[in-house]
Amino acid sequence: MVWALAVTETVSYGVLYYSFAVFLVPMREELDASTAQLSGALTLSLALSGLGAVVVGRWLDRWGARWVMTTGSLLGGASVLAWSQAEDLGQLYLAFAGIGLASAAVLYEPAYAVINTWFRRDRPRALLTLTVVAGFASTIFLPTSQFLIDGVGWRPALVVLAAVVAACALPHALVLRRSPADLDLLPDGRADADPPPSAAASAAPDVDLQPYRGPGGAYRRPAVRWLTLAAALQMVANAAVAVFLVAYLLEAGAPAGLAAVAAGGLGALSVTGRVVLTVLAARVGIGHVTAAMVLGQAVGVAALFLLPQPVATVAFVLLFGVGFGVLNIARPALLGHFVPGPVFAAVSGQQALAVQFGRVVAPVAVGALITAVGYGAGFTAIAGCVLAAAVLLVLSDRAAGSS
CATH class of the missing domain: 1.20.1250.20 (MFS general substrate transporter like domains)
Incomplete structure (x- = not known):
C-alpha cells in the first residue's frame, strides 16, 4: 500500500504541480499571454487545493481514502486533458481549477491519512518511504515533460501526462481500504497481536472526541x-x-x-x-x-x-x-x-x-x-x-x- 501511494504521489506531484514550469514557455508563445497571467492559473490551483483539503479531510475521517483518491486521479487526468485543449486564459484557468480540486484529493494529505490509519509503530518508516520516493517527482517529470514537448509538442505531451495521472485511479481503487479492519488486520499489518502499549492515542477506540469538535x-x-x-x-x-x-x-x-x-x-x-x-x-x-x-x-x-x-x-x-x-x-x-x-x-x-x-x-x-x-x-x-x-x-x- 505504501509503495503504491509512493508511486501515485510521484506521478501526481510531477504532473499536477512540477510540470507547469516546463510548459510555461510554449504556452506563453501560443496563448499570447504574460508569465504573470499564466502563473495565475497555478496560483488558483494551489489556493483551491488548500481549500479543498479541508473538505477532503472530513470525508477521509468518515469514509477513508479509497474513492476520494480514485476520483481525484480521474479528475486530475480530465483536468490535464482540458489544459491541453485550452485556447485562452479562461479555459486555462478553468482547467487549473479542476487540477486544484484534484490535487486536494490525491496529494500528500489523503496519503498521510492512510498512513496514520494503517500504521502506529512503523508510521515514521512509512512516511519516509512515501516522501522520499515522491521527493523525486520533479527530478523525473521535469525532464520527462521536456522530452515529450520536444518530441510531440506541448499539447500532445499533456495528453500523455493526463493518461498517466488518470491511470493512478487503478491502484487507488484496487489497493486502498478504509482501515486495517477491512482486511482483518490491526495497524502495522499485525493480525494476531494487540496494539503495543506505546501506540499513539489515536489508536484508542474509546477516546473522547468531544474536545476536538465545535468552535476551535x-x-x-x-x-x-x-x-x-x-x-x-x-x-x-x-x-x-x-x-x-x-x-x-x-x-x-x-x-x-x-x-x-x-x-x-x-x-x-x-x-x-x-x-x-x-x-x-x-x-x-x-x-x-x-x-x-x-x-x-x-x-x-x-x-x-x-x-x-x-x-x-x-x-x-x-x-x-x-x-x-x-x-x-x-x-x-x-x-x-x-x-x-x-x-x-x-x-x-x-x-x-x-x-x-x-x-x-x-x-x-x-x-x-x-x-x-x-x-x-x-x-x-x-x-x-x-x-x-x-x-x-x-x-x-x-x-x-x-x-
Missing part, C-alpha cells in the same frame, strides 16, 4: 496550534527561497552555473534530510530533531551574508536543503500523536490550508519586500520565518508532553 476544535490544543503555525511559516520560507534564490545569487556575484546547481540541490538534499530525520527521531524524538533541522535553515541564511562566495552558497544549500522537506514527515507524525485518529484527516486538511496559504502568499509578500528594501531584507524575513518555526516546534512538543 483541535486548535484549542496549543500543540496543534503551534505545529500548524510552524508548518505555515516554514512553507513561507521554503517557497520564497525556491522563487528568489537564483536571482539573489546572481546579484551577489555567484556564477550562473552555481546558482542553478544550488537551486536544484535543495530538492536533492531535502530527501537526505528526511532520511536523517527518521534515523535521529528514533533516538532523540521527532519534535526536537525537526526543530533543530529547521533552525539550521536560519543558520544557512546567515551563512549567505557572513561567508564569501562560493563557500556561502555551499553552506546555505547544505543547511537549508537538509531542512527543506522535514515537515513533510514531521507534521503528520506529530499530529498523529496530538489528535485521535477519527479526527486526524480533518485537522490535517485544515493544516494543509494554512501551509498552502503560506505557499501562495510567500512570493508576493517576500517579493514586495525585496522590491522595496532589497534582497537583504527579504532573506532576513526568510530567516525570521524558519527561526520562529523552530521555536514553535519546541513549544508544540512541550505542550503535547504536558497535556
